Amino acid sequence: MSAGPRTRAPFDVSRWIVLGVLVIASVYFLAPVWWLLVSSTKNSSDLFTGNAFWFGHFALFDNVRTLFSEQGGVYSTWLLNSALYAVGGATVSTLISALAGYALAKYPFRGREFTFNTVLAAVLVPQPLLAVPLYLMFSQVHLVNTYWAVLLPSMVSPFGVYLARIYAGASVPDELLEAGRIDGAGELRIFFTISMRVMAPALVTVFLFQFTAIWTNYLLPVLMLANDRLQPVTEGIVGWQAQRAIGPSAVPYNIVITAAMVSAIPLVVLFLSLQRYWRSGLTAGSVK
Structure with a gap:
């Protein structure tokens, strides 16, 4: 017996809108970081020539040394x-x-x-x-x-x-703190050995x-x-x-x-x- 045709999932517009917004936000935040990384590898002559978002003459080590x-x-x-x-x-x-x-x-x-x-x-x-x-x-x-x-x-x-x-x-x-007090631990010991680990x-x-x-x-x-x-x-x-x-x-x-x-x-x-x-x-x- 052959299986029936699979139904296609409905097109979710809101999901794609959210995805598009996230992609735009990612580009907005990552573009300056990428420009900074690329520009730090260029020398003075390549910095203002060519593609600002792509590598030129690799001079990162010279720049760091200087x-x-x-x-x-x-x-x-x-x-x-x-x-x-x-x-x-x-x-x-x-x-x-x-x-x-x-x-x-x-x-x-x-x-x-x-x-x-x-x-x-x-x-x-x-x-x-x-x-x-x-x-x-x-x-x-x-x-x-x-x-x-x-x-x-x-x-x-x-x-x-x-x-x-x-x-x-x-x-x-609170039960964890009470257990520490029952065992004879002081408040500072309870804080530094129990509470700080949980926090x-x-x-x-x-x-x-x-x-x-x-x-x-x-x-x-x-x-x-x-x-x-x-x-x-x-x-x-x-x-x-x-x-x-x-x-x-x-x-x-x-x-x-x-x-x-x-x-x-x-x-x-x-x-x-x-x-x-x-x-x-x-x-x-x-x-x-």
Whole structure:
């Protein structure tokens, strides 16, 4: 007995519209990245000739060599400064967010909701509005033009506290904490050995967001730092670009583009190396 003719699935217009929107959005976000990658492989003569979105004479290694030797190798200092600000600030900020969010989620105390609402209000405040008040405060205590002028503001993240509080309240079972207390563990031991492991996906997210925000921050360093040996890589690249209006002694444009490309590599590596922590179900089976 032969099988009947298979019916063709109906044409879903909404599905193709969504797919088209996603493709357009992907091209919109990936085209500048592709241009940056391609342009960093070109020399000065090929940069403004030929196809802007395709390779020319491959000069990436020459560009990188010139980049790290430009102006006495100051670019390496900028990268180290950015790493110090981003790693130090993001690490301390993640720990503070975890402690504060966990306390707001798991410990009832007077004024808890008021404190949480204050954190929510702080999330809504644009960070550029705080730059000038921070400068005035730090100038009074002589912290301007020091590492602390960038590090201290980076150690606090209201959004991190909010995210940690929401995740701890939803994913850390009270029964798990009670089991730890019954076994004789103190509150700090319960937090560091049990709760932080359960909150790992949220804390990785907080660390990534804060690291990216600090690494790409420009306004705060340019306001706080005058010494080019303290500047992060973002301020240094913008400074090189501004020097191009001075004259022929400025840094070549292809070197500036290569500097921007190299500065994006730590962010890509960090996202790829930490994405395995973004998984759900960490507490599956922990409570029966």
